[in-house]
Amino acid sequence: MKNRRILAGIRFLLGAAESLIIPAMLVLLTKWFTRSERSRANTTLILGNPVTVLWMSTLTGYRIQRVGGQMTFVLEGLPSLVWAFLWIKMIDDHPEQVTWLDEESKRELSL
Numbered sequence: 001m002k003n004r005r006i007l008a009g010i011r012f013l014l015g016a017a018e019s020l021i022i023p024a025m026l027v028l029l030t031k032w033f034t035r036s037e038r039s040r041a042n043t044t045l046i047l048g049n050p051v052t053v054l055w056m057s058t059l060t061g062y063r064i065q066r067v068g069g070q071m072t073f074v075l076e077g078l079p080s081l082v083w084a085f086l087w088i089k090m091i092d093d094h095p096e097q098v099t100w101l102d103e104e105s106k107r108e109l110s111l
Contacts (some may be wrong), residue, residue, distance in 0.1 A: 031094055034108055 025045055033041045056076075063072040092098050095109040 032109065035111070 026042070029038055029041050029045065060072060060076065063075060067075070095101055095106050098106075101109075
């Protein structure tokens with residue numbers, strides 16, 4: 001019973017953290033895509049979720065059979081943590097902050 005409460009608490013915290021992802025991605029889209037590109041980028045972002053659910057449900061079922069539920073939870077969570085640290089290290093908030101983009105492209109993105 002205690003383990004179920006802990007798992008429910010962890011799942012609640014995970015859901016709370018996930019609730020920040022879509023708004024952050026939409027802000028990122030407005031900063032890094034021009035007006036003419038935003039619709040296509042937003043569609044790709046939104047379609048990513050059902051496509052991922054299709055193939056990850058199969059992979060998750062296979063992993064649960066092979067290594068168990070707890071290890072599957074760990075194996076599927078680790079790449080997210082690694083990616084989070086890489087993202088924080090590598091990604092800039094605004095196009096004006098990067099050095100690899102020319103001035104004309106920076107100006108176009110700021111419109």
